[in-house]
Amino acid sequence: MNLGTRKLLDRSFTALGIGSIVIMGLALFVVLAPIVSKGVGALVFRETIEHRKLLFTEFHRGDARELEKERVLSNGYRQKAFDMLAVFDQELEQMPPERQEQYRESYDQTKTALRGLFGPLPGDTDPELARNRYGQTRWDKAEEKLHELLYEQKWDYSNPDVIAKPYDVSRAASFTGTSLVRLFPYVEQHLDKMLLPEWSFYWGFITDSSIDAHFFGGIWPEIQGTLFLAIGAMLFAFPLGVIAAIYFTEYARDGFLTSMLRSANSTLAGVPSIVFGLFGLAFFINTLHVSESKSVLAGSLTLAIMILPTIIRASEEAILSVPKTYKEASLGLGSTKWNTIMTVILPAALPGILTGGVISLGRAAGETAPIIFTAAVSVGTAIGLGDVLSSPTPALSWNIYNLASEHEAAAQIRHVQYGMVLALVTVVLLLNLSAVILRARISKKLKG
Amino acid sequence: MNGEIESNQGRSSAFIVSARKRKIQKLRQKTGEATLLIIASFVAIVVLFIFYFVARDAVPYFQIRGFREFFTSIDWYPADDPPRFGALAIIYGSLMVTVGSALIAVPMGIIASICLSDILPFNVRQYVKPVIEMLAAIPSVAYGFFALVVFAPLLQNSGGPILMWTWWVIATPFLLLAVIVASELLTSTIASQSLKKPVDIAVKALFGLLALLFLYFVGTHLQGLEIMSGTNALNVSIILSFMALPTIVSVSEDALQAVGRDLREGSYALGATRAETIIKTVLPAASSGILAAVILGIMRALGETMVVWMASGNSSHVPSPWYNYLESVRTLTATIAGDMGEADQVTGSARFHVLFAMGLILLVVSFVSNLISERIVVRQRKILSGQ
Numbered sequence: 001m002n003l004g005t006r007k008l009l010d011r012s013f014t015a016l017g018i019g020s021i022v023i024m025g026l027a028l029f030v031v032l033a034p035i036v037s038k039g040v041g042a043l044v045f046r047e048t049i050e051h052r053k054l055l056f057t058e059f060h061r062g063d064a065r066e067l068e069k070e071r072v073l074s075n076g077y078r079q080k081a082f083d084m085l086a087v088f089d090q091e092l093e094q095m096p097p098e099r100q101e102q103y104r105e106s107y108d109q110t111k112t113a114l115r116g117l118f119g120p121l122p123g124d125t126d127p128e129l130a131r132n133r134y135g136q137t138r139w140d141k142a143e144e145k146l147h148e149l150l151y152e153q154k155w156d157y158s159n160p161d162v163i164a165k166p167y168d169v170s171r172a173a174s175f176t177g178t179s180l181v182r183l184f185p186y187v188e189q190h191l192d193k194m195l196l197p198e199w200s201f202y203w204g205f206i207t208d209s210s211i212d213a214h215f216f217g218g219i220w221p222e223i224q225g226t227l228f229l230a231i232g233a234m235l236f237a238f239p240l241g242v243i244a245a246i247y248f249t250e251y252a253r254d255g256f257l258t259s260m261l262r263s264a265n266s267t268l269a270g271v272p273s274i275v276f277g278l279f280g281l282a283f284f285i286n287t288l289h290v291s292e293s294k295s296v297l298a299g300s301l302t303l304a305i306m307i308l309p310t311i312i313r314a315s316e317e318a319i320l321s322v323p324k325t326y327k328e329a330s331l332g333l334g335s336t337k338w339n340t341i342m343t344v345i346l347p348a349a350l351p352g353i354l355t356g357g358v359i360s361l362g363r364a365a366g367e368t369a370p371i372i373f374t375a376a377v378s379v380g381t382a383i384g385l386g387d388v389l390s391s392p393t394p395a396l397s398w399n400i401y402n403l404a405s406e407h408e409a410a411a412q413i414r415h416v417q418y419g420m421v422l423a424l425v426t427v428v429l430l431l432n433l434s435a436v437i438l439r440a441r442i443s444k445k446l447k448g
Numbered sequence: 449m450n451g452e453i454e455s456n457q458g459r460s461s462a463f464i465v466s467a468r469k470r471k472i473q474k475l476r477q478k479t480g481e482a483t484l485l486i487i488a489s490f491v492a493i494v495v496l497f498i499f500y501f502v503a504r505d506a507v508p509y510f511q512i513r514g515f516r517e518f519f520t521s522i523d524w525y526p527a528d529d530p531p532r533f534g535a536l537a538i539i540y541g542s543l544m545v546t547v548g549s550a551l552i553a554v555p556m557g558i559i560a561s562i563c564l565s566d567i568l569p570f571n572v573r574q575y576v577k578p579v580i581e582m583l584a585a586i587p588s589v590a591y592g593f594f595a596l597v598v599f600a601p602l603l604q605n606s607g608g609p610i611l612m613w614t615w616w617v618i619a620t621p622f623l624l625l626a627v628i629v630a631s632e633l634l635t636s637t638i639a640s641q642s643l644k645k646p647v648d649i650a651v652k653a654l655f656g657l658l659a660l661l662f663l664y665f666v667g668t669h670l671q672g673l674e675i676m677s678g679t680n681a682l683n684v685s686i687i688l689s690f691m692a693l694p695t696i697v698s699v700s701e702d703a704l705q706a707v708g709r710d711l712r713e714g715s716y717a718l719g720a721t722r723a724e725t726i727i728k729t730v731l732p733a734a735s736s737g738i739l740a741a742v743i744l745g746i747m748r749a750l751g752e753t754m755v756v757w758m759a760s761g762n763s764s765h766v767p768s769p770w771y772n773y774l775e776s777v778r779t780l781t782a783t784i785a786g787d788m789g790e791a792d793q794v795t796g797s798a799r800f801h802v803l804f805a806m807g808l809i810l811l812v813v814s815f816v817s818n819l820i821s822e823r824i825v826v827r828q829r830k831i832l833s834g835q
Contacts, residue, residue, distance in 0.1 A: 002632070002636070005628070005629060005632045006721055006724070007721065008625075008628065009625070009629070009721070009723055010721040010722055010723040010724070012621070012625050012723075013722070013723035013726070013727075014563075014567055014722070014723070015621075016559055017559050017560065017562055017563030017567050017568075018563060018567070018568075020556045020559045020560045020563065021560050021563055021564070021568075021576055021579075023556065024556075024560060024579060024580065024583060024690070024693060024697075025576075025579050027583070027690045028579055028582055028583050031586065031590075031591065031594050031690075032586075034594070034598050035590065035593075035594065162674075240487060240490060243484060243487045243488070244487055244488040244490065244491060246484065247484040247485060247487065247488035248488060251481055251484055251485070252488070260492065261488060261489055261491065261492050263818075263819065263822055264491050264492035264494075264495045265491050266818055266822055267495050267814075267815055267818050267819075268491055268494060268495050268498075269818075270744070270747055270751075270814045270815070270817070270818040271498065271751075271811060271814055271815075272747075272750070272751025272752075272753070272781060272810045272811070272814055273588075273751065273752075273753060274751070274753040274781045274784050274785055274807065274810070275498065275502060275751075275807045275810055275811050275814075276498075277784075277785075278502055278505075278784065278803070278804060278807040279497070279498045279501055279502055281788075282501040282502065282504065282505050282804070283497060283501045287501065305494055305498075308490075308491060308494070309491070312491070336477075337477075338477075338480060359585075362585060363585075365587075366585075366586075366587025366588070366589070366590070367587070367588070368587070368588065368589045368753070368754050369588075369753040369754060369781070369785060372785055372788070373788055397587055397589045397754075398589075400589050400590070400592075400593055401589055401592065401593075401754060401757070401758060404592075404593055404596055404597060404758065405596065405757075405758055414597065417593065417597070421589075421590050421593050424587055424589070424590060425586060425587070425590050428585055428586065428587055429582060429585060429586075432581060432582065432585045436578055436581070
């Protein structure tokens, strides 16, 4: 090969390396971009009057007089639409039965769509579920609902070779010749006056508890559960991990026992997270009976075991990075070994140890598999600090899974799911960021 | 005056150690050390406990149903009457997504780690490392959510074009390079200078045309692929590979750093380019460390639960043909997580214990591969320090 080709290959190799790193950066961006952009939508969105009604009745927030004014304003516009329905009802009764049948299905769909927009229609019985008691609380969702009202979705099965495609049929067209035709353009034109959307920052998303399985309200029970679980895990794992690290770095002599303990540590680090869950179920709940069934305690213990190796490794590194001269100076002054460790080595290593602790805290907060069988429930209210020993809790990580995959109306509450993911990712990344900052400080300090 | 002397004596007597005091001090030290040892061996105890308690609930399954069905049948109907517990398809599903993610993550990870340790200047490296750490820090359920809610619909609706464009973008530079190198190798045998140039151009044109045809045909084939469901093995493999990448990159970067400057400088001194130095000198020297990194990364993908549970489709069958990554699969981890909710009610049944049997398999595989990777790392360290 001549020199030119070799040079070319060398350049391409460099490009390949840089390319793969760029792809990793892009992947990070691609994953985070939708989570951040749509997650913010759970907090900042155009709320309709329905949302203000909901906040007022469920959480007693908002100005009653202002709300009443808005209610009158929007009801004025709504009433006209409801009147049109009443007129059509009478018209329907006078029709021959076969024509009634023709309109029946589409009319029911229209009513359902209207209920979705404005809540219960006049004459409806009071609905049991909170999700049916209010209309659309978010303007973006209301626009989707409007589309459902205006158009009927049909599926195109004409070509058997490809997957059926949906297409829209105007609903107004199917009511041609009746009085209901006027309803559709009316609602389309006056929707904003019927719902009175306003930009708002819904901070309650973080501090409110959820209403009707996350249809409305916030995610406080999940956030609190995650905090309990992660902090509980740290309470067990952190002291144990630091002490074990002290033993490994200061006392352990090279030998069979030490190498065995070390490989036990790396084995534990490699155990799949779901196996921790199985172990927690079999040991803490079914054998030790730390609680009746799932509980925060059992979950914390399981998570503690999972993060123990990380803490030990990070603490070991931190202790080893303390300059030897510190230790020698202390021992030279006549201090005992234990005294040296407690008063010289640990304080110097503390930032490094904390870094490891913070990263482990993030990992404990984000893990799902270990808490599925030991601590997490899908629906629940926030538990008090006194209940942590006996009761299970909802947690961010588990509820993201649960809402996205098992909720009966997962597609309707995507904004809540995005909000939850954003909350979890923010917590974990902030913890990691603070670890990075801590580490930068330490390396600066050690350099002098 | 007197008092001062006395107090001085009192102070100095604190430093004089009597035989008894010394004994007590020694004893204290010993007990302290023993306590530390006990706490440090807590980890080992936990590992033993994990093995014992998972195995304790796994063994009853094999006592009730034997080994044969579990490992040879692909019929997984635990809720039927009579139930069927054939886990072969599930084990295959686990293997499939693991291999798929390794195919993406291993080459990318090794190349990225080379880039980090040998190519990028230090100040750029400072900014790249946090990116990798963030990739590792994002919770698995967030990746799973992304795979299910963002990536799966995208793959389902426009998977063909996406695959085609990916193919074009990735394959074009490689093929271009291959054409140039191949024509170079062919023409290097020609001695006469006047003949060389036209032959070179002809060969390049011929190979280029062939490469273009190849690119085009594979591209159109990929574009024509119909993806029935976005929650499939391909989706999961791609997401898992990005979760395994940070492990592979950081461990193999350590291995590459451990090789040291002298080997590299020796190679440069002999006139090798950077790429040649890395491929022919550094990589062989670091190969065992990189192998350990690969094993750890693969284990991360095999043991991952949430992503596969949410986005693999969870249908327990062997895809047809067996390499069809566009079909749904079901993995061991997802089965454990998903079936426990129903099996939990009937503690003691085969349905409950079979999940522990799967857990035991995962545990044993992770234990063995961990031991292997640890051996490898220790051996490499010995070799490098021995030389």
